[in-house]
Amino acid sequence: MNTDEHVSTRAGLEGAAFLKDKTPGLAEPAGFESLGIACERSANHVLEQFAEIAPYQGWREAAYRIKQYALANLDKLLVELERNLKAKGIEVLWAADAAEANRLVIDIAQQHNVKTVVKGKTMVSEEMELNHRLAEVGVRALETDLGEYLVQLAGQRPTHIVTPALHLSAEDVGHLFADKLGEPYTAEHRTLTDIARRHLREEYLKADLGVSGVNFAAADTGTLVFVENEGNGGLSTSVPPIHVALMGIEKVIPSLDCLPVFLNLLGRSGTAQKLTTYTHILRGPAPGRKMYLILVDNGRTNLLADPHTRSALGCIRCGACLNHCPVYRRAGGWAYGWVYPGPIGSIVTPGLVGLDKAAKLPFASSLCGACSAICPVKIDIPHQLVYLRNRGVNQSSPVHSWIERLMWKSWAMAMGGSWRYRMAALGVRIGARLARFLPWKPWYLGAWMRGRDLPPVPPAAFRKTWKEEQ
Ligand code: SF4
The missing domain is CATH 3.40.50.10420 (NagB/RpiA/CoA transferase-like)
Incomplete structure (x- = not known):
């Protein structure tokens, strides 16, 4: 061999x-x-x-x-x-x-x-x-x-x-x-x-x-x-x-x-x-x-120096947080792109290689808390992930790009009122239908759809369906 x-x-x-x-x-x-x-x-x-x-x-x-x-x-x-x-x-x-x-x-x-x-x-x-x-x-x-x-x-x-x-x-x-x-x-x-x-x-x-x-x-x-x-x-x-x-x-x-x-x-x-x-x-x-x-x-020593992430060094590498993580179970280890995948990897990796290189990892979590509930050394994983998210968006990193900020600002605007929310939902429904039929998928949409399919668009808005069911 x-x-x-x-x-x-x-x-x-x-x-x-x-x-x-x-x-x-x-x-x-x-x-x-x-x-x-x-x-x-x-x-x-x-x-x-x-x-x-x-x-x-x-x-x-x-x-x-x-x-x-x-x-x-x-x-x-x-x-x-x-x-x-x-x-x-x-x-x-x-x-x-x-x-x-x-x-x-x-x-x-x-x-x-x-x-x-x-x-x-x-x-x-x-x-x-x-x-x-x-x-x-x-x-x-x-x-x-x-x-x-x-x-x-x-x-x-x-x-x-x-x-x-x-x-x-x-x-x-x-x-x-x-x-x-x-x-x-x-x-x-x-x-x-x-x-x-x-x-x-x-x-x-x-x-x-x-x-x-x-x-x-x-x-x-x-x-x-x-x-x-x-x-x-x-x-x-x-x-x-x-x-x-x-x-x-x-x-x-x-x-x-x-x-x-x-x-x-x-x-x-x-x-x-x-x-x-x-x-x-x-x-x-x-x-x-x-x-x-x-x-x-x-x-x-980077992890050690930060009191918010220090306890992550207590990890005994049992792998339980990976097995219990709904994100890891779906995505698998390679999707994280680093040696240590899963919830603990999303804390340890930014410490080992630098948050500028791994700022996206703390976002690869639903923050459901299943990881910390099972962790044998009681590492408070979700809070550390939130802390790293906060650091990531407040410093120069891939999650601090203008496109990310624009997306979140747009989302906040859309969520800021009932009328705006309805318009945004209508836009998403039309956009998702159009995207399915585009022969060439541009930019981020192309990257996203290389490995996934868009979820099917529901025939009617959620509020309308809800009203009818009530
Ligand atoms: S469950 Fe705890 S000890 Fe086990 S790998 Fe995850 S963080 Fe480390």
């Missing part, structure tokens, strides 16, 4: 040829249906099992408080963590941004003459576009998490932070394996898993370096923790002689005693499991092996 095919830019979102035929409108290949069904099923499982757990709200409160304490004391905790990790023989490196983090990984790879890397799941490496950067210096990086492996094979990027290939059906995966691995087509789940396992097993043995993420890092003991379900993370970090762990600076927790509450919440919130199948607790390299931790900022 050619790892160069792992395209993580927007241009690469179209995916493998067999998926292109199924592109329905936005960027998601397999359509909204399977995504919506999978999210709903997962969300329901999460709600059912939490309904049966008496201390659930207590766990959430404890997790929230621990995270807020950790964020308020981040500087001290990170220094303590570094000191304790170094004492255990783990080399600790700091990266201000993605470019520096990539350079550090490449330096390590070149220092040890690394040719092949196996990777467990890490969203930080997606931020860094690490596979791309490694490919540029001749290092082959292979994803080993099954979902990540599938999207890498298909030349796509993850659609979900926990289940990256949520948009692919078993049939899609069968075609993908036939197309890329030369395997006989099947859509049988067990056979598909066996195929992936067979191909991946050899790779662990050949790899020179393993990369993983970090879910939690306990400052008091210098302990790194990551969780996973497939065993691939354990193999990626224990079979190759070198392990590089990538960690966002916000993952530090004060003490190992805080870990159980997060483990209780993470598996349950993400995949409705009591506990993730594997919990790896790393306390230093085995004899003769090397271990590095790269602490990545990459915009996190």
